[in-house]
Amino acid sequence: MSLSILRCKPLALCAALALSPLAAQAANWSDTSVSYRTGDTFGEPGVANSVAKDIFGFTHVSGHNYGQNFLNVDILISDKNDPARGGSEGAQEIYVVYAHQLHLGKVFKKDLSFGPVKEVALTTGFDWNTKNTNFAPKVRKILVGPTLKFDIPKGFLDVSLLYYKEKNNNGIVGTSVDFDSTYRIAVAWGVPFNLGPVPLSFEGFLNHTGEKGKDGFGNKTDPETWTDIFLMADIGQMLFDKPKTVRAGIGYEYIKNKFGSKEGSRGSETTTPMVKLQWHF
Numbered sequence: 001m002s003l004s005i006l007r008c009k010p011l012a013l014c015a016a017l018a019l020s021p022l023a024a025q026a027a028n029w030s031d032t033s034v035s036y037r038t039g040d041t042f043g044e045p046g047v048a049n050s051v052a053k054d055i056f057g058f059t060h061v062s063g064h065n066y067g068q069n070f071l072n073v074d075i076l077i078s079d080k081n082d083p084a085r086g087g088s089e090g091a092q093e094i095y096v097v098y099a100h101q102l103h104l105g106k107v108f109k110k111d112l113s114f115g116p117v118k119e120v121a122l123t124t125g126f127d128w129n130t131k132n133t134n135f136a137p138k139v140r141k142i143l144v145g146p147t148l149k150f151d152i153p154k155g156f157l158d159v160s161l162l163y164y165k166e167k168n169n170n171g172i173v174g175t176s177v178d179f180d181s182t183y184r185i186a187v188a189w190g191v192p193f194n195l196g197p198v199p200l201s202f203e204g205f206l207n208h209t210g211e212k213g214k215d216g217f218g219n220k221t222d223p224e225t226w227t228d229i230f231l232m233a234d235i236g237q238m239l240f241d242k243p244k245t246v247r248a249g250i251g252y253e254y255i256k257n258k259f260g261s262k263e264g265s266r267g268s269e270t271t272t273p274m275v276k277l278q279w280h281f
Contacts, residue, residue, distance in 0.1 A: 027062040027063065027064055028063050028064055028065065031280060033057075033059050033278050033281070034057065034058055034059075034278070034279055035056070035058075035276060035277065036056055036277050037057070037274050037276035037277075038053065038055065038274060038275060039053060039273060039275075040052035040053075040272065041271060041273075042272050043258060043269050043270040045258055045266070045267045046266060047267040049081040050081065051081045052079040053078050054077045056074070056075045057073065057075075058072070058073045059071070060072075065106065067100065067101045067102045068103075069099070069101075070097070070099045070100075072097045073094070073096050073097075075092070075093070076093040077090060078090040082133070083133070084132045091131055092131070094129060094130055094131075095128075096127065096129065097127050098125050098126055099123055099124070099125030100123070101147060101149075101158075102121060102124075103119050103120075104119075104120050113151075117150055120146060121146070121147040122144075123143070123145060123147045123162065124143070126141055127139055127141035128141075136169055137168055137169055138176075139166065139168050141165065142164075142165050143163065143164055143165075144163050145160055145161050145162035145163050146160065147159065147160040154192050155190045156189065157191075158187070158189070159185075160184075160185070161183065162183065162184040163181065164181065164183055164209055164210070166179045167179065170215070170216025172217075177215060177216045179213050179221070180212050181212075182209060182210035182212045183209070183210045184207055184208065187205060187207075188204075188205040189205075190203040191203065197238075199234040200232065200233055200234070201230075201247075202230075202231055203230050203232060204227065204229040204230055205228055206226070207227070208224070208226075209223060211223050212260055220262075221260030222261070223260075224255070224258065224259065224260050225255070226254075227255075228252075228253050228274075229252050229253075230250070230276055231251070232247045232248065232278070234247055235247060244280055245280050245281075246278070246280075248276065250273065250275055251273070252271075252273050253270055253271075253274060254271055255269060257269075258270060
């Protein structure tokens with residue numbers, strides 16, 4: 001059953017959790033960073049040629065007594081292959097992701113660990129975007145569901161099964177699209193290790209989102225797979241004896257059926273190497 005995102009019960013749950021005393025706990029720890037990454041073979045649905053993008057990011061992660069918060073804001077600047085409205089320059093996009101994890105073992109004061117899993121969490125979150133193309137997307141997503149948190153020494157591995165609901169705009173046909181509810185399997189990881197004297201981290205995410213009904217053109221959507229993978233070196237530790245400050249690395253982005261577009265359609269796939277520079281403060 002397709003419901004308006006403004007009336008969707010999980011949205012109320014997200015808001016309730018965000019405003020609850022548990023979610024409002026003062027941070028016990030936090031990490032904030034700004035970053036720059038770039039690649040030149042991104043795909044965009046409906047765009048014939050590969051797109052080069054410069055991406056400026058702001059990321060904040062913090063933990064409190066009962067869980068943790070994640071916020072990421074990206075500003076994406078495309079080249080002219082992905083034109084802005086009017087076609088005189090490349091498009092610009094802002095994309096915001098927020099997620100909150102409520103660690104249920106801490107809430108209920110019980111040991112919920114089993115096997116390699118150290119904790120079970122309830123994840124709630126949303127995505128929001130705007131982009132100045134003729135399509136004029138306005139992504140509004142909510143997500144809620146359980147997360148298994150694996151015991152990774154000095155790192156993390158989270159696997160989530162999430163309820164997914166999206167509303168978006170299609171400026172080509174001039175309509176707002178209320179997609180069907182579906183699921184998302186989300187995996188995120190960060191695994192630090194040393195290669196000789198070089199401190200490295202293998203990190204990234206993988207999301208698989210089910211089909212979500214018809215798009216604004218009346219076409220049936222396909223499941224989407226999206227992964228970003230990075231190998232980052234701790235430059236701050238190696239050069240300045242200041243660990244976890246300046247990091248640099250290489251990465252790769254792969255997307256199949258971007259935004260649920262039909263498999264094999266123009267611009268539906270991304271396969272691009274990337275470089276990334278990040279400063280933590």
